[in-house]
Amino acid sequence: MMEESLQLQLGFGREFVFNRPVERSGQVSVLLVRNARSRRYIIRVLSERSVRVTIPRGGTLRGGKVFFDDQHRWVSDQLDRMERQRARESPLWKPGTRIWIRGKKEPIRWDRNGAETRVKLGEIELKFDRWELDMRAQIEGGLRGIARQELPVCVDRLANQVGLKPKGITVRGQRTRWGSCSASGGLSLNWRLLQVPLAVRDYVIIHELCHLRHLNHSPRFWQLVRRHCPRYREHETWLRRHEDQIIRR
Numbered sequence: 001m002m003e004e005s006l007q008l009q010l011g012f013g014r015e016f017v018f019n020r021p022v023e024r025s026g027q028v029s030v031l032l033v034r035n036a037r038s039r040r041y042i043i044r045v046l047s048e049r050s051v052r053v054t055i056p057r058g059g060t061l062r063g064g065k066v067f068f069d070d071q072h073r074w075v076s077d078q079l080d081r082m083e084r085q086r087a088r089e090s091p092l093w094k095p096g097t098r099i100w101i102r103g104k105k106e107p108i109r110w111d112r113n114g115a116e117t118r119v120k121l122g123e124i125e126l127k128f129d130r131w132e133l134d135m136r137a138q139i140e141g142g143l144r145g146i147a148r149q150e151l152p153v154c155v156d157r158l159a160n161q162v163g164l165k166p167k168g169i170t171v172r173g174q175r176t177r178w179g180s181c182s183a184s185g186g187l188s189l190n191w192r193l194l195q196v197p198l199a200v201r202d203y204v205i206i207h208e209l210c211h212l213r214h215l216n217h218s219p220r221f222w223q224l225v226r227r228h229c230p231r232y233r234e235h236e237t238w239l240r241r242h243e244d245q246i247i248r249r
């Protein structure tokens with residue numbers, strides 16, 4: 001979803017998104033947003049994969065693009081800095097570590113009983129037969145198992161609502177995208193959708209289902225998304241803001 005080239009929504013929004021290659025960091029999507037109260041072009045790095053350029057009153061989309069290109073080196077430096085920071089954090093998952101579950105940062109709680117360890121994350125409970133200093137691999141494996149059961153059920157429900165059924169569903173652990181739709185009609189979803197708010201998870205699924213009809217990001221595609229998920233832009237923003245903390249870790 002994030003990887004494809006986005007060329008969209010100039011018609012009904014005040015936003016325009018395009019992708020640009022950036023040295024060493026690969027692609028970023030650049031969100032151009034008009035703000036009548038702004039007096040100058042402003043650039044802000046939102047995440048390792050997205051940058052926002054604010055276009056002031058009297059400014060133009062073209063001006064926004066030129067401004068981005070002028071700031072290219074600065075953006076590249078900021079992205080490098082963010083990447084180094086993330087590499088330094090690399091947290092251990094142990095009791096008390098807070099991780100994203102259903103859109104909230106929940107502390108890992110545990111309860112050991114003989115050989116069995118029960119881990120609680122919000123309303124999710126996992127059982128393990130051993131305990132390690134870093135529980136990350138085990139917890140991620142457990143969450144992935146839950147996602148494998150849960151996501152196909154959500155897809156069924158939303159496919160009925162949208163009226164488009166996929167040929168198959170796979171649940172994976174992609175590091176760069178929340179979901180995708182293949183030309184042959186298969187959906188691939190990230191198990192980390194378990195970590196985002198329910199409404200955001202549903203939006204990602206609706207987004208991919210709508211690709212069964214339009215395998216692009218044309219205005220007609222977004223019209224269909226909006227019909228089934230009116231608040232999709234809010235959800236898209238949530239994903240952009242949190243992708244570094246959830247998907248890319």
Ligand SMILES: [Zn+2]
Nearest residue numbers: 001004207211
């Ligand atoms: Zn898409």
